[in-house]
Amino acid sequence: MKIHRINPTKRWSDITVFNGIAHFVEIADSDTKADIRGQVEQIFAQAEQSLAKINSDKRRILSTTIYLTDFANLAALNELWDAWFEEGTAPSRACVKAELANPDYLVEMTFVAAAGDDYIA
Secondary structure (H helix, E strand, O other): OOEEEEEEOOOOEEEEEEOOEEEEEEEOOOOOOOOHHHHHHHHHHHHHHHHHHOOOOHHHEEEEEEEEOOHHHHHHHHHHHHHHOOOOOOOEEEEEEOOOOOOOOOEEEEEEEEOOOOOOO
16 A cells, blocks of 8 residues: 655655545644634644545544643633534544643644545545
8 A cells, every 4th residue: 555645844744644544733833822722723724624635524533642731721622622523523532741842832633534535645
């Protein structure tokens, strides 16, 4: 099977697809000083754009790992998470307290999703 990398650079690819399964990471804009709600909303919007590149959508997300810098932000994250996913479509997830590379980042998410059935690498 061929590995398809979307927008690869020396350090990362925006999306990596193998055998119909896509892996990608989303962070808020590096220029932002947004609060947790603003950063999560940016991440969800960017995730939808990434999913569209592989003819997929948020209902096809299989798992998400969430890195939070402060669990005091967990309630706000969960509120937005619950609103973003339709009932019965939330993926498996892990939420980990972490120090992120940029101190302005409050949250980072990694996604694993099924590419659309009509996606051709």
